[in-house]
Amino acid sequence: MTTRWGILATGKIARTFARDLALVPDAELVAVGSRRLASAEAFAAEHGGTAYGSYEELVADPAVDVVYVASPHALHLDHARLALEAGKHVLCEKPLTLDVAAAEEMVRLAAEHDRFLMEAMWTACHPAILALRDRLRSGELGRPRHLHAELGFRVDAPPEDRMLNPSLGASALLDMGIYPLTFAHLVLGEAEELHAVADLTADAIDLDVAVTGRYPAGALATMTASMSSWSSRRASIATDLGRIDADDFHHPERITFTPYVQGEGSWVFLPGEQVEIEPTEPVVGQGYAHEIVEVGRCLAAGLRESPLVPHAQTLTILRQMDDLRAQVGVRFPGS
Structure with a gap:
């Protein structure tokens, strides 16, 4: 079973992820999306796949099985929602969201759409x-x-x-x-x-x-x-x-x-x-390959969450960080 990947966003971590993805048998990069078509085209020229100048076009591509969300933390929920509602499985960069309430909403969306969701915590797969x-x-x-x-x-x-x-x-x-x-x-x-x-x-x-x-x-x-x-x-x-x-x-x-x-x-x-x-x-x-392998393994087994990075673990760590941020007086705009 070949897992076909789409990468959402084209920053530094997305490029490192793409290099590791190329090392994984039965995993293929088929598409990349950016807010700017030129950025997606430059990424695709280096790593392969179809380039899209919007995230909406990326998640609409029928060739994509899983979307790797590599955008900034504050945008994770919106971008994961976009992918899940399009019927795609999601691997989302850490932290899954800015706070546990948003993460619980992402987990709920994954269950509603019967899609796999995992935080890209490479340490837990290493x-x-x-x-x-x-x-x-x-x-x-x-x-x-x-x-x-x-x-x-x-x-x-x-x-x-x-x-x-x-x-x-x-x-x-x-x-x-x-x-x-x-x-x-x-x-x-x-x-x-x-x-x-x-x-x-x-x-x-x-x-x-x-x-x-x-x-x-x-x-x-x-x-x-x-x-x-x-x-x-x-x-x-x-x-x-x-x-x-x-x-x-x-790692x-x-x-x-x-x-x-x-x-x-x-x-x-x-x-x-x-x-x-x-x-x-x-x-x-670099270590990202092992979370890529874990996603492929879980999808082949029909799982909707990973035993190595279960939703409960992700939510527990986010709950801890919510409390620690409150202790030191850090609040994000709008929270």
């Missing part, structure tokens, strides 16, 4: 993260006691850019912080308590945010996101048996476990031999 989750659940890496994850980079962009424009959903929490929150959710379970502090711009955009959390079985977490500074992009999990380290944790190339073993003396413990956490399958491309 083979290395899936392997880590399974090994933590087995208990072999010990009991997690503390998690730290940070993701940030300096944003140098004009005020009208989606990264800094409040009307388009600009937010370090929504752009970067969603990854530490999702990572913690995947490996620790649903948060029992979350608290945040943030540094806001004059427009009440959270440039930097720090979150502390309590998770099941007494595990604690510290998580940061930044649009003003360069973080390590790493995550670590301290367990009662050792330490887990992940570089570029939201890791390498995850290791360092056990701590008894040395000479009553209170001496030393790091033992490092163990590689092998992914459940080889990592393809």
Whole structure:
């Protein structure tokens, strides 16, 4: 079964997605839509497919099975609605929407039209993260006691850019912080308590945010996101048996476990031999390929949501971010 894709919007993430899509067997890019025909034509010249100068034309193409929504956060609901009402399945970039109320409406629309819907959370589909989750659940890496994850980079962009424009959903929490929150959710379970502090711009955009959390079985977490500074992009999990380290944790190339073993003396413990956490399958491309594969797998099985990125999980993380934004005083225009 070949899954035929249409891409809605032609920004940077859409281009990276298209490159990974080309690496997936049984997936084909058949169309791309933009508000400007010239932009769609340039995209199609590079990646293939029919170019459309409107999103309405894209979703009307009978050759398209699934629409990948790659527009700014604030436009996701409108664009997903367009695709769902046209009878298309939808993979929508993260965050699914600006808040949980809008996300619940998107989930409702998908059910009403009997279409598949998934948030494009590549971390939840990544083979290395899936392997880590399974090994933590087995208990072999010990009991997690503390998690730290940070993701940030300096944003140098004009005020009208989606990264800094409040009307388009600009937010370090929504752009970067969603990854530490999702990572913690995947490996620790649903948060029992979350608290945040943030540094806001004059427009009440959270440039930097720090979150502390309590998770099941007494595990604690510290998580940061930044649009003003360069973080390590790493995550670590301290367990009662050792330490887990992940570089570029939201799409890791390498995850290791360092056990701590008894040395000479009553209170001496030393790091033992490092163990590689092998992914459940080889990592393809930049990591987007695995969410593309998951969509194809779900459609072939007749599913309307993914077991790896279920609607309940997406709504839980959005509900957390709604609460954290309220704690730090971030409100989007019209909300």
